[in-house]
Amino acid sequence: MNDVTRRDFLRYSGAVGAVLGAGGLSTIAQAQEVLKIGAVYVSPVAEIGWTKQHSLGVEAIKAAFGDKVELTVIDNIFMPQDAERIFRELASAGNKLIFGTSFSHGTPMQKVAPRFPKVAFEHCSGIVHLANLGTFEAKYYEGTFVAGAAGGYMSKSGKIGFIGGFPIPDIVGPANALLLGAQSVNPNATCNTIFLNSWFDPGKEKEAAKTLLSQGCDVICSMTDTATGVQVAGEGGAWSIGYASDMAKFGSGKQLTAFVLDWTSDYVGAAKAVAAGTWKPEVRWDGLAAGVVKMAPYNDGIPADTKAKLKQLEADIGGGKVHPYGGELKDQDGSVKVAAGSVLADDDIRGMNWFVKGMIGKLS
């Protein structure tokens, strides 16, 4: 995990000295009383969605620290070449803890972090760790498995529809778990998939949702940064599953549940560790048990005994009794990927780039 050699360390220390000499000294002096924290968002904060959930984490820091913290938030930074400049500026402005919230922030953070060895960097959805770069991520697949089970109980056609932003492991894995959840209650369930190649394209997403409805899907789950999938499903009389935020008010009363992301513990935990001087780069990857993934209130249309079963499933996954990727798992061609009795290894979950049997669609 830690690839910094002594020579690297000396070289970067020199670079840091140069930066401090270039005008960082005054900011360091101020920073002693108040903890300065920076956060970089990939999009503006909206009513719902990915960035909204991160902003709740940042607000939780504010609530926990009050005047003891000074927060700087930069939004709408997606491109790596811009992100690198922002991370560098936040670090040289005396921020002691800096959050990146998008996969595209990864390479820039890896370039900037070694130059500021005293600054703690936290990267959400990252895969690379350095001496002062930690990552945090949610086990989305635990949420989609439970939501998929809800869909499996309520679907009449046994056809689930899934809309994804990009065919990356963070999305492909949860899509598989969605179907596996549905198959856990209805073995014949299938899942039609459409990828938008965009996180935010309501027009395209609307078309995709309508296509899925016309293919006979009566439960729709959309992992993008909008509520369009939930909305179109509700208007078409189909069930829906929300992602990141509770989207019940967009779903015409048809949102079964949502798998909500709650990063509060990650944000506040990192801030407290930095304040106490105990921060270490960690690989935090939590789900239902830690409350990073939470199920939104179940729809009143779900029978009470089914709700109880879903609650039990949440507890079983959180407690480790049920693993969403427990064998036997077959891929689309029917060849066995995980044998009965074993579970998919963590690294294979995080790099999942294949569809399980019953998924309809291609990973292009």
Next chain:
Amino acid sequence: MRVAAPILATILTVVVGSIFFASLGHDPLATLYAFFVEPLSSMNGLSEWLLKASPLILIACGLAVGFRANVWNIGAEGQFTMGAIAASGVGLFWPNPESVLLLPLMFVAGMGAGMAWAAIPAFLRARMNTNEILVTLMMTYIATLFLSYLVHGPWRDPAGFNYPQTALLPAAALLQSFDPAYRLNSSIFITVAAVILMWLFTDRSFLGYKMSVSGAAPLAARYAGFRESAAVWIGLLAGGAAAGIAGMAEAAGPLGQLSPQISPGYGFAAIIVAFIGRLNAFGIVLGGLLMSLLFLGGEGVQMTLGLPSAMTRIFQGFLLFFLLAADFFIFYRVRLVRPIRDAHALETAR
């Protein structure tokens, strides 16, 4: 008057912007300072300013060669992408990753790919009279999807958890920055050379003159025997070459690898830069520096004053709007024309 327009636009922007910031409860002077002065008050800021302006100026120079001849290359974004793809392909797969020839080869590959991508609309326009605005624009989407295919498929980093990005380029394929503490690299010299070349071509060469004539008066140009197809080819290839080189410099510079999105809209922003610079080499330099400063300033006020990014974009819009509006009112006179009420009044008036 041509000089007065930008000054007038700047004054109007400062006045309206001050009212705008004051109405949001921010000290206008402090905001303007954070917007325009603070980003340039450190070495790092200056380095970032030039780093961001460089591709804009480079692409705008290439585009302006065509725009002067009414050849509308809107697809620099696609040519930029193809240049970055070709250059990264050489950087990633050249048999000897430590070869000193790597960067020159990447330069040639990037330029060639940008030109090749622009040659398709040039051929279609010159031979079949298709509309190059539409073709170049649509070729941009093809280039973006091709990039997406490569990074999701054959070029995906084998050690990258299946995420859609290539491996990092080897060290010999990266443009070295002047100082390890800053990101500005030697690609700035390419931009300087492009500006000089463009000035020589448009202001000092007969070919450049012919192209300006075919832009200003197509019929006169045809009458004088200037071939329209030559203007089309030169205009599009110049834009493609510049955008391809900019793509190479971005891949070998700040990026260091390919991912599904590599351009923060440089190809499109360069169109604005070309027009702010009035299609003139030195105007384009100023235009590119201005666009880059607007961008850094927008981030700066977010960082120091906590203004949301939407507000800074509105302010950027003010400046561009006033700049173009000032131009319009300098070149056109507004006359109020009263509608004719009845024919009798018209008769008696005579």
